[in-house]
Amino acid sequence: MSSADFLLIFDDDRASFDAVESVLSEIKIDFSTESNPVQAIHTLHEYTQVPKLIIICCHTIASPGFALCEKIQSLDHDAPPVLFIIPEHDENTVLKCFEAGATDCIVLPRNKEELHARISTHLKHRSNSLFCSLYTEHVQEVLDKRTNDFLQDRNFYDYLNDLLNNSIGRRSFAEVLQEGLDKLLKLHWMPENCRAKLFTYNADCALFGECCSSGEWTAENSIAPEFLCREPSSVPPKTLCLTNTDSAAHDTPQLDLLCRRLHISIVHESKTDAFLYLEFPREHSFSTMEHCYLVSVTNTLGSIFRHKSAEANLHRQLYFDSLTRLPNRKSLEDRLAEILQEQWPASSVALCFFDLQKFNMINDSFGRKEGDRILQSVARRLSALKRSNVLITRLGSDTFGALLTGLEFEREARHFVKTVQQLFDQPFRSRYMPNLYLSCVASIAFAERDCQPNELIQDAEAALTVAKNLGPRSCVTFNEGMHAQAQKNLRTLNQLQKAIESKQFTVHYQPIVHSPTTTIAGAEALVRWNHPKHGLLLPGAFIPVAETSKLIVPIGEFVFRQACLDYPRLKELAGSPDNFTLNVNLAAAQLNDLRLSRKIVDILHETQREPQDIKLEVTETDTARDPQKAARTLHALREIGLKIALDDFGTGYSSLSRLIDLPLDTLKVDKCFVSELNNNAQKRRLVDLIISTGEQLGLNVIAEGVENKTQVTALFNMRCTFIQGFYYSRPVAVPQFGILNCTNVPPEPAHC
Numbered sequence: 160m161s162s163a164d165f166l167l168i169f170d171d172d173r174a175s176f177d178a179v180e181s182v183l184s185e186i187k188i189d190f191s192t193e194s195n196p197v198q199a200i201h202t203l204h205e206y207t208q209v210p211k212l213i214i215i216c217c218h219t220i221a222s223p224g225f226a227l228c229e230k231i232q233s234l235d236h237d238a239p240p241v242l243f244i245i246p247e248h249d250e251n252t253v254l255k256c257f258e259a260g261a262t263d264c265i266v267l268p269r270n271k272e273e274l275h276a277r278i279s280t281h282l283k284h285r286s287n288s289l290f291c292s293l294y295t296e297h298v299q300e301v302l303d304k305r306t307n308d309f310l311q312d313r314n315f316y317d318y319l320n321d322l323l324n325n326s327i328g329r330r331s332f333a334e335v336l337q338e339g340l341d342k343l344l345k346l347h348w349m350p351e352n353c354r355a356k357l358f359t360y361n362a363d364c365a366l367f368g369e370c371c372s373s374g375e376w377t378a379e380n381s382i383a384p385e386f387l388c389r390e391p392s393s394v395p396p397k398t399l400c401l402t403n404t405d406s407a408a409h410d411t412p413q414l415d416l417l418c419r420r421l422h423i424s425i426v427h428e429s430k431t432d433a434f435l436y437l438e439f440p441r442e443h444s445f446s447t448m449e450h451c452y453l454v455s456v457t458n459t460l461g462s463i464f465r466h467k468s469a470e471a472n473l474h475r476q477l478y479f480d481s482l483t484r485l486p487n488r489k490s491l492e493d494r495l496a497e498i499l500q501e502q503w504p505a506s507s508v509a510l511c512f513f514d515l516q517k518f519n520m521i522n523d524s525f526g527r528k529e530g531d532r533i534l535q536s537v538a539r540r541l542s543a544l545k546r547s548n549v550l551i552t553r554l555g556s557d558t559f560g561a562l563l564t565g566l567e568f569e570r571e572a573r574h575f576v577k578t579v580q581q582l583f584d585q586p587f588r589s590r591y592m593p594n595l596y597l598s599c600v601a602s603i604a605f606a607e608r609d610c611q612p613n614e615l616i617q618d619a620e621a622a623l624t625v626a627k628n629l630g631p632r633s634c635v636t637f638n639e640g641m642h643a644q645a646q647k648n649l650r651t652l653n654q655l656q657k658a659i660e661s662k663q664f665t666v667h668y669q670p671i672v673h674s675p676t677t678t679i680a681g682a683e684a685l686v687r688w689n690h691p692k693h694g695l696l697l698p699g700a701f702i703p704v705a706e707t708s709k710l711i712v713p714i715g716e717f718v719f720r721q722a723c724l725d726y727p728r729l730k731e732l733a734g735s736p737d738n739f740t741l742n743v744n745l746a747a748a749q750l751n752d753l754r755l756s757r758k759i760v761d762i763l764h765e766t767q768r769e770p771q772d773i774k775l776e777v778t779e780t781d782t783a784r785d786p787q788k789a790a791r792t793l794h795a796l797r798e799i800g801l802k803i804a805l806d807d808f809g810t811g812y813s814s815l816s817r818l819i820d821l822p823l824d825t826l827k828v829d830k831c832f833v834s835e836l837n838n839n840a841q842k843r844r845l846v847d848l849i850i851s852t853g854e855q856l857g858l859n860v861i862a863e864g865v866e867n868k869t870q871v872t873a874l875f876n877m878r879c880t881f882i883q884g885f886y887y888s889r890p891v892a893v894p895q896f897g898i899l900n901c902t903n904v905p906p907e908p909a910h911c
Contacts, residue, residue: 168192168214175216175244175267182274188282199227211285212278213241215261220252225259232260240285242277315452318342319459326463335463343456350443357460358434435460480553482531483538491552491560495612498564508606509572510615511561512623513579513599516631518557523786525591533587533595540582544575560619569605569636576601576634600626604637621645651704654690659713663689666721667890668729670899671742671861671883674875679733679897681774683742683883684722685890686714711746716758719743723766723773725893732897740774742804747781751788756795763799770800774825778806782821790820797822804861809849818856826853830864830884836873843873850877 168179168190176192183190193199213231215224228241240262245252248266256264263281268274322339340355435457445453475481478490486494498508515537522530534557541551541559550562561579563572580601586594602622606615621644622637629635658664668682688696705711722741730739749755763770775796782789782805793803804825805818809832818826828849835842846862853860862874865884874882887899 168216175218175246178267178271178274179214179216179244179278182271182278185271185275200230210239211289212281213239214244214278215241216244217252217256218246220249220255225255228256228259228261240281242281314346315455318346319455322456322459322463326466335467336460339456339460339463348449348452350439353437353439355438356436357457358436483535483553485538485542485551485553485559487552488554488560491550491554491562492612492616494550494562495615498562499606499610499612499615503564503606507564507566509563509566509569510604510606510619511563511572511576511579512554512602512619513559513561513576514601514623514627515557516598516600516627518597519784521589521595523783525589529590533589533597536587537597541579544578544582549575558623572603572605573634573636576603580632580634598631600629600632601634602626602637603634617645618642648704648707651701652708652710655701655705655710655714658688658690659710659717663691664714664717665689665892666718666725667892668725668741668896669883669890670733670888670896671881672887672899673736674871674880674882677899678736679899680736680738680881681740681742682729682733682896683776683890684718684725684744686718687890706746706748709748711748712752715744715746715749716762719759719773720762720766723762723768726766726768726772728893729896732893734897740772740802742774742776744806745775745777745781747778747784750777750781750792751785755792756799759796759801760799771802774802774804776804776806776827779808779817782817786817786820790822794822809845815852818852818858823856823858825859825861828860828862828879833862833864833870833874833884834866836870846874847877850874850879854878 168176180190180192215222215228217224224243228243231241232238238260241260243256243261243264244267245256245264246267253264263277265277268277321342322335325338326335336357340357343349344353344355435453437453478486478493480487495510518530518533521533534553537559538551538553541561544561545551548563548565552560552562554560561575563575566572580599583597583599586596589595600623602619602625604615604618604622618637618641621641622635625641626633626635665687666684667687668684670679671681671683672678673680686698686702688701690696702711702714705714722743726741729741730736733739752758762768763773775793777789777793782793797803802824803822804827805821805823806827807829808826809829826849828846832842832846832849836846850860850862859881860879861881861883862870862879863883865871865874865882865886867886870884871882871886
């Protein structure tokens with residue numbers, strides 16, 4: 160029986176009951192009547208819903224209806240309303256009705272309309288009350304669900320924030336992923352006995368590594384599950400794939416019948432860069448929201464991977480040499496700064512520099528690609544010496560370094576240098592030469608108390624500069640004298656800058672004499688520095704320092720311009736000979752100047768000089784640094800009309816092929832050979848060979864550094880056409896030019 164509009168009437172007063180029955184019949188409401196209180200309670204329990212209204216027709220104050228009302232109120236907190244109908248108004252009866260829990264108490268109306276209105280009003284109030292109660296329950300359910308979702312979302316987003324925060328900083332990618340997976344499985348909505356794996360790929364679609372929730376991070380060469388053994392780019396661009404396969408690929412096949420697998424792949428720029436694999440009990444299922452959570456996790460892990468990959472690439476670019484993969488200068492500086500902040504005994508920290516000698520010849524002869532391959536071979540040999548207390552670095556094109564710590568004796572550093580140099584006893588393999596031998600020079604600088612990283616590096620560089628001048632396999636330990644020299648060079652550079660700005664330079668000229676006629680055929684322009692404190696300085700006091708910077712370029716331009724300006728007067732003082740030329744030295748930095756030809760043309764035009772009036776002198780060493788580039792530059796200068804002389808021939812990287820490749824007019828025999836003509840038969844034969852070679856190639860030959868009559872006679876007998884040296888004249892200013900001193904000039908020591 161439906162109780163949607165059901166009423167229960169307890170009959171204790173027949174007159175009241177008849178009136179109520181008549182009204183209920185008219186409004187067509189089902190009802191049941193009972194006269195026994197116990198039976199009335201039993202009737203309430205028979206129906207699935209509580210009656211909307213209970214009417215008790217009470218005849219006297221001793222009616223059992225009052226006890227029935229009290230019993231109804233104790234049954235349920237949502238007891239139906241109770242309406243008492245009494246035959247006549249009695250204050251005690253009314254009071255007792257409300258004390259028993261009645262909702263209302265009325266005297267039996269005289270007409271049906273009033274009774275009908277009374278009952279209808281109570282039924283309407285009851286319906287509204289029930290609706291409000293149901294709506295309140297619904298709202299509470301929705302609120303509870305949304306609160307639970309919010310807490311779940313908050314819990315999840317706290318996890319994501321944790322994951323992202325952990326990825327920032329110096330924590331490794333492996334650590335972040337390992338912790339991320341472990342925390343994922345601890346989220347309250349994740350099932351128990353769930354296992355997870357994350358696979359990440361690099362930009363080349365190769366498996367970068369895998370992380371397992373129950374194990375360690377495995378980097379590279381990891382074996383992915385069977386479903387991952389394919390190119391990541393072939394994975395369809397969908398983010399969620401739920402499978403129930405019973406694959407036997409797992410290491411515990413007995414679990415396959417009890418588990419389900421969830422695969423989530425994240426595609427970024429048409430390539431999969433993260434793949435999350437979950438294994439969980441078969442009876443568990445994830446909600447749509449939880450699926451979204453897992454996709455977000457995989458997306459986040461993929462983003463972290465991309466971020467960490469970019470961070471790693473940036474770190475490699477900043478701290479490692481791209482060619483050899485060795486730590487670079489920046490890495491050395493940072494490590495050195497860390498070490499020097501610690502407490503360490505004296506001389507227990509040493510910095511060693513190694514420079515490959517004449518390595519530029521490999522680049523020039525075989526090309527830079529082959530040179531790079533040889534450098535990689537050198538790096539591999541040096542890396543074999545790497546220890547916990549040894550940091551091997553690459554500092555420049557052909558310069559390597561080693562930071563040694565924890566030394567007990569200084570000789571340990573020297574022994575290490577000797578070990579490095581012995582690495583070069585074995586030849587290197589080259590595509591163009593089966594046995595390529597290299598050598599290196601080395602320097603050692605020991606750290607002192609309160610030493611700064613840049614100071615120790617400068618010390619090692621200063622000692623390496625000295626070692627380069629000493630020759631192959633030399634090793635120089637830094638001392639304070641080198642430091643003083645380095646400071647002196649720095650002061651000289653500053654003073655040179657001011658000298659250029661205030662035009663403190665002047666040019667002297669040394670005559671070049673035609674040997675058969677002893678007439679002046681030309682001159683060499685040599686720069687001098689009118690130092691405000693030290694007076695007139697010769698080139699040896701400042702040119703080597705200028706060559707270490709770009710200051711040599713403006714100095715060279717000044718000499719060229721001044722020589723062009725002085726040319727007419729010098730030719731006049733020399734007696735206006737035909738083909739009078741001025742020789743001007745060209746520095747290595749000028750050879751590398753892309754605007755050299757343009758500058759020379761501008762100066763010639765400015766000074767109204769003809770190109771054939773000037774001869775440019777270049778050294779063998781400068782042309783050997785980049786022979787192809789040097790040849791191109793000199794050919795361009797020759798096309799302008801300038802003459803080219805090769806200076807110091809025989810002292811540098813002598814090559815007969817270079818005499819053919821370069822557009823030369825003149826060879827200059829260095830004074831170190833000329834000075835030994837009288838007492839060294841081998842050098843005498845070498846000078847004779849150079850002169851004969853020049854004659855065969857149609858080149859003029861100038862012997863420089865001639866200081867006595869014996870040398871002049873010997874050179875004349877060898878058919879040397881031109882002579883330059885103190886025997887005829889020292890370099891002089893323009894007013895003194897043209898006066899040859901043929902008396903016996905006291906010779907000065909000559910050095911190669």
